[in-house]
Amino acid sequence: xxxxxxxxxxxxxxxVRVLSFSQRLSRWDLRLSPYLYISPFFLLFGAVGLFPxxxxxxxxxxxxxxxxxxxxxxxxxxxxxxxxxxxxxxxLGNTFSIFVLSSVPQLIFALFIAAxxxxxxxxxxxxxxxxxxxxxxxxxxxxxxxxxLFADRFGLVNEILNTLGLESIGxxxxxxxxxxxxxxxxxxxxxxxxxLILLAAMQAVPRDYYxxxxxxxxxxxxxxxxxxxxxxxxxxxxxxxxxxxxxLQVFDEPRVFDQYGLGxxxxxxxxxxxxxxxxxxxxxxxxxxSAMAWILFIIILAIGLLNLLITRVMVADEGxxxxxGKPARGQRNKxxxx
Numbered sequence: 001x002x003x004x005x006x007x008x009x010x011x012x013x014x015x016v017r018v019l020s021f022s023q024r025l026s027r028w029d030l031r032l033s034p035y036l037y038i039s040p041f042f043l044l045f046g047a048v049g050l051f052p053x054x055x056x057x058x059x060x061x062x063x064x065x066x067x068x069x070x071x072x073x074x075x076x077x078x079x080x081x082x083x084x085x086x087x088x089x090x091x092l093g094n095t096f097s098i099f100v101l102s103s104v105p106q107l108i109f110a111l112f113i114a115a116x117x118x119x120x121x122x123x124x125x126x127x128x129x130x131x132x133x134x135x136x137x138x139x140x141x142x143x144x145x146x147x148x149l150f151a152d153r154f155g156l157v158n159e160i161l162n163t164l165g166l167e168s169i170g171x172x173x174x175x176x177x178x179x180x181x182x183x184x185x186x187x188x189x190x191x192x193x194x195x196l197i198l199l200a201a202m203q204a205v206p207r208d209y210y211x212x213x214x215x216x217x218x219x220x221x222x223x224x225x226x227x228x229x230x231x232x233x234x235x236x237x238x239x240x241x242x243x244x245x246x247x248l249q250v251f252d253e254p255r256v257f258d259q260y261g262l263g264x265x266x267x268x269x270x271x272x273x274x275x276x277x278x279x280x281x282x283x284x285x286x287x288x289x290s291a292m293a294w295i296l297f298i299i300i301l302a303i304g305l306l307n308l309l310i311t312r313v314m315v316a317d318e319g320x321x322x323x324x325g326k327p328a329r330g331q332r333n334k335x336x337x338x
């Protein structure tokens with residue numbers, strides 16, 4: 001090998017860069033620090049969220065003994081026992097009834113309140129804070145207040161009905177009216193909370209859309225259904241799903257509707273979660289309670305997916321049309337292309 005070829009090969013090779021300890025530490029910091037920042041959430045979720053879910057699933061297949069802290073595997077026997085109980089189907093029907101009577105009016109009133117608060121009214125901050133006050137009231141306090149309102153004999157609601165010449169209603173006797181009273185409690189607590197969430201989404205809608213629609217002659221109602229409602233689709237889906245989960249897991253309101261907390265003498269307002277609580281902490285049968293919890297989870301998942309599909313169909317896609325009702329610029333170009 002000649003001297004010239006050796007020199008050319010030496011010049012062509014890049015020198016090996018030796019990184020210092022601080023530089024290697026900086027590289028590892030850039031790679032690992034994002035995972036370290038989000039790890040507390042996943043560690044906490046695994047400890048108080050994922051582990052109880054898996055543990056409950058294991059217990060649901062066992063005849064669990066709380067004294068010994070162990071159980072005997074019985075397969076799907078706990079699930080079969082629950083599905084053959086008439087009380088379970090009564091609780092399921094009550095849960096769906098209260099869910100429909102609470103969730104549907106709740107979302108309608110929340111949309112209406114959010115639309116009012118989105119307008120240029122006086123003392124907007126005061127009204128926005130006021131609608132959230134029922135949410136911060138303790139459920140026990142809400143139960144005491146509404147128990148006095150819906151008392152069978154001397155309740156304020158029955159007194160008003162008697163003053164109007166109508167008969168009193170057995171709020172704690174007739175299942176339907178018990179569901180109406182409990183749904184009223186749920187709506188009282190959660191309507192303002194959902195209204196503020198929808199209000200935040202409404203304020204994110206560009207005001208240019210409304211100005212252009214006003215110039216075109218669209219009134220407030222037309223603007224709401226053509227601009228506001230389509231723009232709220234992601235938020236509406238979130239609110240519908242959270243309302244579905246909360247509505248099917250309703251527990252506090254039926255629990256405090258009377259002094260016994262058992263869902264009524266004949267199960268008039270017995271819900272799935274209240275029945276689950278009675279089996280788990282009343283009968284100390286955590287195997288059956290765990291199985292019922294998983295049945296409720298499957299029901300919530302199915303109803304949530306159904307509500308998601310219905311919401312997507314009922315609410316038009318955001319941005320598919322501009323506020324004038326004309327095709328967007330890109331859409332017009334596609335239509336002109338032969």
